[in-house]
Amino acid sequence: MPPSEASAPRPGDPAAPVPHxxxxxxxxxxxxxxxxxxxxSLAGHRVQAVDLTDRTDALLTVDTTDAVFLGCPMHPDAAARVRASGALVFPPVPGLPFDPYRAxxxxPGDLYxxxxxGGYDATPDARAYAWFQRTxxxxxxxxxxxxxxxxxxxSDALDELLHGERVVGVMGGHRMARGTDAYAGAARLxxxxxxxxxxxxxxxxxxxMEAANLGAYTAPYDDAVLDEALELLAKAPSFTPSVTEWARAAFAVRERWPSGGDSVGIPTWFYGHEPPNAFASHLAKYFANxxxxxxxxxxxxxGVIFLPGAAGTVQEIFDNATxxxxxxxxxxxxxxxxxxEHWTTRLPAWPLLQALAKDRPMARRVTLVDTVAEAAGALAALSD
Incomplete structure (x- = not known):
């Protein structure tokens, strides 16, 4: 599994870097x-988002031929010297609510x-979304x-993190509310x-999405912990009308059980009105959906498990099928x-998926189950 955080991040906590x-x-x-x-020598190296203001002596003497410095703060003398020696220097961009060169x-602690x-509006996540809306x-x-x-x-950081991992995607609708049987089922999955x-x-x-990340977060604990967490989260069932209260409820759960398991969330500021959840230990947030x-x-x-959803989940089914x-x-x-019922009657994606799969190797790798409790077993059976 991806490396665990030493402790559950709280808003404002620094995050440990992922080795490259x-x-x-x-x-x-x-x-x-x-x-x-x-x-x-630093010749030919790429130095990414590292604060080098205390490494001036090294930068004034070491070979930096063909090196590239991406968003690395450094003393003006050091920057002038490495440029003169043949390096490319892309300086930090002031005034942004995000680091474009992040490594x-x-x-969750970073984004929240x-x-x-100050509430959600004060967070880097909200400010990055506002910047995106303006630009x-x-x-x-x-x-x-x-x-x-x-x-x-x-993307580079995500590839580093998931190298060699067996990754299962869990897709589903953002409207699934905390406190519902559907949410609890997704968490147990x-x-x-x-x-x-x-x-x-x-x-x-x-x-x-949050439910599945929550389930992975509580995986190292006894089963009763998930039940307790579900009870606590149900007090703030949705991110509307208040993202602040919704997020605070999640961080309260993380504070009570700080040594949760790892999982990945891949959200987007394109749908920035949907906030990221606090139970994915690693969040690869993009501007481009x-x-x-x-x-x-x-x-x-x-493999991928598709829980009931609407247009976004239908899109994901066929993006995966292609x-x-x-x-x-x-x-x-x-x-x-x-x-x-959802995938054959309400949104009949299943008949089209079957038609696509007919006489193709993918036919033996697609299935439809009635309940979320069957999903993990069905995935294992298809993987044999």
Missing amino acids: PGDHEIETLAEFDEVVAGRG RLYT AGLSD KADGDVFASMLRAVHDDSV GRSLARAGLTVATGGGPGA ATREDGLLARSNA PNYYESRGEPTPMVLVDR
Whole structure:
């Protein structure tokens, strides 16, 4: 599983960096010091979002030929010297509510910093959404470049985190309220998947997504903990009318049980009115929804479970079905649809999915079950 946080993040807490496996990428000060001490050269390296203001002496002497510094604060003398020696320096961008060069994924504590004192509107998550709303249609090439750089940095960090992991996607509607049987069922599903050794990945938002991340979070604890957590969360059933109270209820659960299990959420500021949930230990939040959707499904290498949802979940079903339909070299990934009535009558995606699967290798990897309690077993059966 992905590396656990040392303790549950609270709003404002710093997050531990995720180690980078690449030989030429430096994402922490410790990695910088190790490379300088061990190799005596930064030539050809990429240094990403590392504060180098206290490393002026090293930067004034070490070889930085063909190095690239992305968003690294440094003394003006050091910046001038590394540029003169052939390095590219992309300085930090002042006034942004996010770091476009960030080297790691977000944690709930990152996105909800300031929640306790100023409410949701004061958090980096809300301020990044407000910035996006102001700039997404103004035609400013600089703003669009910053969004693209940020999202590419997030994808890089997500690949690092999930390298070698068996990832199962859990999709479903954002309207599923805390305190309902459906929410509890989705949470138990997330718990079962995590206990089976899978990394649970969701869209990172509220509803079914939060429930699955909650289940993974409570997986290391006794079963009774999830029941207690569900009871506490039911006091703030939805992110409307107050994201602040909804989020505070989640952080209260995290504070009571601080050593939760890991999972991944992949939300987007494109749907910024849907806040990220606080139970995904790692949040890969994007500006571009298309990048986010493709990344979530493509990384679900152990299969995807589709809980009842609306337009977004229908889109995800067929976004997932398309590469499975054309898969010719390997095995299609399992697809489990939950709730027969929902997917055959209310939103009849299942008949079309069956028609696509007919006479294709994917036919043996898709199934429809009646209840969420059957989903984990169905996924395991398709994976054999």
